[in-house]
Amino acid sequence: MYKFLLFLSSFIFLYSCSNSNNTEINIPLTSEAESLAEHSKEFEKKVLSYDTPGGMIHFAIGFGIANSIMVEGENGNIIIDAADSVYEAENIYALFREKNKNPIKAIIYTHNHGDHTFGAAYYLQSQKEKPQIIAHEDTDYYVQRIMGILNPVITSRSTKMFGTLLPEEDVINVGIGPNLSVSKSPTGYVKPDTTFSDSLNLNIEGIELELYHAPGETNDQIFIWLPKHKALMPGDNIYKTFPNLYTIRGTSHRDVKGWVDSIDHMKTFEPEYLFPSHTKPILGKDTIQDAMNIYRDAIQYIHDQTIRLMNQGLYPDEIADAIKLPKEIAESPYLYEFYGTVRWSVKSIFNGYLGWFSGNPSELDPLSRKEKALRISELAGGNDILLKELLLAVQEKDMQWALELSDYLISLDMFTDEVKDLRIEALIYEGSRSSNPNKRNYFLTSAFELKGGIKETSLLDRTSEDLLHQISINTLFDVLSTRYNPESELINNYKVCFSFLSGKTKNITLRNKVAVISNNAEDNCDLKIISEEVEFKKTLTGLSNPVTQIASGELIVNGSATEFLNFLTKFR
Ligand SMILES: [Zn+2]
Structure with missing residues (x-):
């Protein structure tokens, strides 16, 4: 291949884990890993069917990350969210067809993320007539941005966060689904042909649909209300873990206040079936209201308390240390930190309102990474003492401190094999002791990367000519x-x-x-x-x-x- 530019290089080159002996890492089984494994029960692979007052709704869970939903109409059906890959869309549709063979007349994207849109091309290939593709008017803008200028960095950070480069046995789950399947087939995004701004009412094959813009997990998020079915599809604005008010793969500020308002809007419909795009459906009017109350209250609490402490002049790290979920709701299973965390959310809310400057004058133009490392080394009594401290920190399992000490040594060009091994040990220790899969996968992947266990290889070409028509x-x-x-x-x-x-x-x-x-x-x-x-x-x-x-x-x-x-x- 003539490699001049490779804009979408990450679409073209994936990476794989090398399992040769010298790069093997043993990931310990910890109690945190066990509780994360228990959480996997939230997305065991199956298709669930519901006989609602408006007709049948089928719910595919555990295929890649996001759920896919099929609503039966008179002579055709609707798909809500098209799975994370053509590969998973095909697996899902094979089972949906066993339930009802009528053609797919429309696909609705709840938002732009790849786990909801990248499988759509499968439905174009498998249907005689192209289904209508419906989304918010900003959805395509965000897809283009992720596939365009931000692609290399978002892909690199996503693969770390989702653990797609880790040996399969080391990925327990990704918090809101078992795993990310995007690399199993070419990217199958298809541009929407029907879009709206605030709301849209449709009748497709006798299915009455009300679509509402509902900013939250993304700015283009929508929810779908089916009045006859008494069913609501909230997209990613509610699922059974603490919400991802910030994602560590990188995102611009998420509209936290808008998220609360969106859940309040959803509550007004008093749904009897709630079909989220991740984790299991929630059934029963009261149970749904309770879940939505807990969720919106937790988000509002984090938002309001962050602002309160910001206005008192606290710095982001101080606010992150200060805010904990109130005990009244902290034990709710909807708020376990299996995806987002309170600490990351607080910093993101601070940054969303005030930008990166903490307000502390010494942090406006701080010493460079290297200069600071030099001064710390001098203060400690030299690089050898820094190295001794690093060894000691690892022996005493003081691993965050060990990571920071290794940062100094790396800046001082002291990234010897010994320092590297100690850093790997710290990453594995911290990663394997986090029940948050994002942190776990990010740390473990970083350890494998240092060990040389992740190699660039042209596994699979994910850019097809079809995709180029969508970019x-x-x-x-x-x-x-x-x-x-x-x-x-x-x-x-x-x-x-x-x-x-x-x-x-x-x-x-x-x-x-x-x-x-x-x-x-x-x-x-x-x-x-x-x-x-x-x-x-x-x-x-x-x-x-x-x-x-x-x-x-x-x-x-x-x-x-x-x-x-x-x-x-x-x-x-
Ligand atoms: Zn999602």
């Missing part, structure tokens, strides 16, 4: 500008113009060390490229070799082809 050309040009290497030498104001057969024009001007993208048709171009949009998408994603594309006429270069190939190398 907009604008997304890829946004990616281009963020991949521009400012070290590259090229004449200032060098301009490359793209004229796509769709009629769209794009051009890139390299100027003042930035790649300026514009949509104007330009005349004074140094190079002009003519092609189908999809051909250039293939170039950018590494699916096609531009040398071959130029030779075959799939990319037409008006100007020097060598210069164009050289231009592409500037975007690494």
